[in-house]
Amino acid sequence: MGELARALDGEVDATTGTRARYSTDAGNYRIPPLAVVFPASVDDALQALAICRTRRVPVTNRGGGTSCAGNAVGPGIVLEFSRHLDHVVSIDPETRTAVVEPGCVEATLQAAAAPFGLRFGPDPSSQNRATIGGMVGNNACGPHATAWGRTADNIVSLDCVDGTGRRFTARTSHEAALPEVPGLAALVDAHLAPIRVELGRFGRQVSGYSLEHLLPERRRNLAAMLVGTEGTLVTVLSITVRLVPLPTAPVLVALGYPDMIAAADDVPALLAHHPLAVEGLDSRLVDVVRHHNGPGAVPGLPAGEGWLMCEVGGASPEDSLARAHALAASASSRAVAVYPPGADAAALWRIRADGAGLGGRTPVRLDGRGSVVGGNEQGWPSFEDAAVPPERLGAYLRDFTALMAEFDVDGLLYGHFGDGCVHIRLDLPLETDEGVAHSRRFLERAAQICAAHGGSVSGEHGDGRARTELLQFMYSPEMLELFGRVKHLFDPENLLNPGVLTSPVGPAAARSGPAGGALVDDEDGPLAPDPRRARWREGIDLLDQFLRRPGAAPMPADGGFAFGEDHGDFTTALHRCTGVGKCRADIAGTFMCPSWQATRDEKDVTRGRARTLQEAANGQLVRSIASPEVLEALDLCLACKACSSDCPAGVDMAKYRSEAFFRRYRGRLRPLSHYTLGWLPRWTRLTARVPGLAAAGNAVLGVGALRGLAFRVIGLDPRRGMPGFQRGTFSRWARRERGLASSAGGIRPRPQETAVRTGEVRAPTGPRHVVLWADSFSETLDDAGARAMVEVLEANGFTVLVPPADACCGLTWITTGQLGGAKKRLSALLGVLGPFAVNGIPIVGVEPSCTAVLRDDLIDLLPDDPRSRAVSGAVRTLAELLATVPADERRLPDLTGVQIVAQPHCHHYSVMTWSADRELLRSLGADVVELAGCCGLAGNFGYERGHYDVSVRVAENALLPTLREHPGAVFLADGFSCRTQAAQLAGRRGMHLATLLNGRA
DSSP: OHHHHHHOSSEEEOOHHHHHHTTOOSSSBOOOOSEEEEOSSHHHHHHHHHHHHHHTOOEEEESSSOOSSSTTOOSSEEEEOTTTSOOEEEEETTTTEEEEOTTOBHHHHHHHHGGGTEEOSOOOTTTTTOBHHHHHHHTOOOTTHHHHOOGGGGEEEEEEEETTSOEEEEESOOOTTOTTSTTHHHHHHTTHHHHHHHSOSSTTOOSSOOGGGGSGGGTOOHHHHHTTSTTSSEEEEEEEEEOEEOOEEEEEEEEEESSHHHHHHTHHHHHTTOOSEEEEEEHHHHHHHHHHHOGGGSOOOOSSSEEEEEEEEESSHHHHHHHHHHHHHHSSOOOEEEEOSSHHHHHHHHHHHTHHHHTTBOOOEEOTTSOEEEOOOBOBOSSTTOBOOGGGHHHHHHHHHHHHHHHTOOEEEEEEGGGTEEEEEEOOOTTSHHHHHHHHHHHHHHHHHHHHTTOBSOSSSOOHHHHGGGGGGTSOHHHHHHHHHHHHHHOTTOOBSTTSSOOOOOGGGOOOSOSOOOOEEETTEEEEOOHHHHHHHTTSOOTTSSBSGGGOOOOBOOSSOOOGGGTTBHHHHHTTOOOOOGGGSOOTTOOOOHHHHHHOOGGGSHHHHHHHHHHHHHTSSSOOTTSHHHHHHHHTOOOOOHHHHHSTTOOOHHHHHHHHHHHHHTTSOOOHHHHHTTTHHHHHHHHHHSTTHHHHHHHHHTSHHHHHHHHHHTTBOTTSOOOOOOSSOHHHHHHHTSOOBSOBTTBOOOTTOOOOOTTTSOOOOSSEEEEEEOOHHHHHTOOHHHHHHHHHHHHTTEEEEOOSSOOOOOHHHHHTTOHHHHHHHHHHHHHHHHHHHHTTOOEEESSHHHHHIIIIIHHHHSTTOHHHHHHHHHEEOHHHHHTTSOGGGOOOOOOTTOEEEEOOOHHIIIIIOSHHHHHHHHHTTOEEEEOOSOOSOTTTGGGBTTOHHHHHHHHTTTHHHHHHHOTTSEEEOOOHHHHHHHHHHHOOOEEOHHHHHTTOO
8 A cells, every 4th residue: 555655646545444434335245445545636546547457456436435236345446536536627518518527426517517507417316425437337317317318328428547557538439440449349240139139228228238339330439338337447537428408497297106016007108298207206205204204394295105206397387387287187197296396396306316215224014003013124225226118117016026025025116217217125134144045036036027027137326246146137148258358358357346247258268159048947946047157157246245234243232222213233223324325415404414514534424434333343344333443433423413314214323423432431431521521410510509619610711721721631622612600500590580380280290200191180271381391501501591481481371380300311421422321310300201291291492402312312212111202292392382372372572674593403403303493483574594504513522622623614514604694693593502602613692592582682
């Protein structure tokens, strides 16, 4: 690695953590590389390739790492282009072309082309993190391939270098002899018949090498032929793409069907209307969204168990709408909904785009009594993008779903039905050797069924390690050999992505014998291949080699989180991450992943952390949870929980981080910050209650030199200020000065009360009662929001109760992984709040992060206590509670003309959603600028030593620039940490929603 490091300007990283993170892509395979190289220029890439050729080191090209078939992992050097070579070089609106670097994310190209009224046609669901180079590698398509074709159909030229070091430009038209690659034209011309018969039979046949583009009648289109070769023939250095006009006001039509097969049967009739896209969507995928994000997250859909989402464009909005109605009229379904451009259409497209993640777990299956009888199994990308001619789609799905039933395999269907391409994540039992063998048998049978319908085992994601071995069911031995001979011309030493698609076969090794090679039945079973196929298999990686999941050891729940949704196993939870990489995307309105947005380093993104933890479960590169690589990966996680809602697979890195800390430090000495900030409620309880202690603490910490010294000693960053300690507690004020009671009617809650008695004692009638639960921050550090909440609630007809005793949720213990301490505090909290909850009295929280603990973490930390779900279900935010008050009874201020910059707390956004707050403020007439993204302080994160710079960079992502743009706006932030960050970095005072509604701005 020293030679590479000396020769390149870009980074060469051979550390264990990086090798672990780049050992897998979004597929099922694990192959640790020797190192990852991040070329800073084309010259860097050429130099790295030259050194690897000299040293005979394999090279695998990688962009965003979203490949689903093990295409972007390899045993040698991984060339990662997305860090530096990620620019749009130029756009020519006259010729409708653009030149991009291979690491350019497609969304970057789309944004650059949009001002010219142009776009790149192919648009896979991962377009906001997938690179153009990766799309070239896999011949990516997306929903609009129905209208604009595959990546291969939209390439003008490729600047590339092959495995021999030849650099050339591949174009759409070449001389008959193809001098760029000597011998290639002659090889094609010697095999015209099988190429014309076996290849290019329908649009989504992308498996193998698309040699049909090199036919004389296709003008030797070398550029198109190299698309989809998965880095096995060339490394692409620059790409010139063709652009298409943006559609005019496209209209979305949703058609409901009794099942996905009925939907598939209707596709040919709809294609006659030349739609822009025809997408299939299983109702169970939609149910996953409703389950996680609430019913309001899904626009109204027509009746059905499956839908076709058809996008139609026209010359004008009126023309688009007319075409949409004409398409709907020709469908066999009368369950129709039409969505013009807007929020509902965008929401449905987001659900479709998140299909790979949403399909990562099969839905829970219940029996007639509501008991769980199955489901909730991991869905894997294996046979997940097979395609058949669209007219065969219904028949294919009948055979394929019958095979699923035969093998007891489940999965959620979706995909590009207009092109005959079906996506599905299958719950194959990959945890054991027996399960892997069962999965292999299923995949072989599935390939046979697909081939019988004239299909392709890959419809857009490439063959990779998942499907290369299955090419023998699609192609004759002669064609498989031809692939090998083409590989030999470009890469005779087999250094470019070896093991994928084929291996080099020189002319001297050409195998004779008749073409065809149909599989025959014999005593060994239905899959006895021609001997030449067996020889071909020797040069490729088999589909059951290098699987990641079988090597991961179980980590049963052991005193920390229960991981109830993951069969009580931490390892199973970690494998929720299949690498779809949405955490790497910049998506408006989402919060994930703030540390990635600050550093752009794979170790600091949700996927990178999950991969590191998966490696710790594997125990080979990263030895255990206690390994330094794990701590390094988790160090910059803000525990914001944004991934728990924004990740379509439901990865909750904040929970995994806490569990990892719990297992790492159990019985060991912890970092000092775990005792200072992790035990913060202990210390602030003292300062608030002991006379004179708050004043003394404020005086000492108000001296910069003393504060800096103290912070250095206890592991905090001296650049941070210390929020002032509060004298007295909220509860004391509430009882003594406001006379608030601790019980209602005949209910006398006692801490020791344990029985859930819902229905035994009715909630008090008459005035509406509510328990105002002030968490430790609102009790002892800043009770302004809690005090204001009393007045707002009473003004709106509520009788406010305060708990009879302290009730800490243990948040700071959770974030530092001190889960035993957290459980003790939550158990005590249930004794205080449980009786209110089980008797139907709502509990309103003040601090969003603590409120989120009761809504979420409580259930997974104390799942066996029946009071957990009662309390969780009773907890409300202020906005949620006020939404229950009839509009004509509300006593709230008119905020017309008031401009508000609102920072939703990450946990509020992720666990409760901020929708109730948004609607409340809109109903009051406020002009709201809603921030998307973490404030950067995130509780203890921004205070800990080594985090300050990242904390500031995260704040610069949204919070600080928006505050600068709106200097006179009210800054609304329910989160104590959000207000602290704004005060320290921008000098802006923030207020709680209750303070705003109480007219105390």
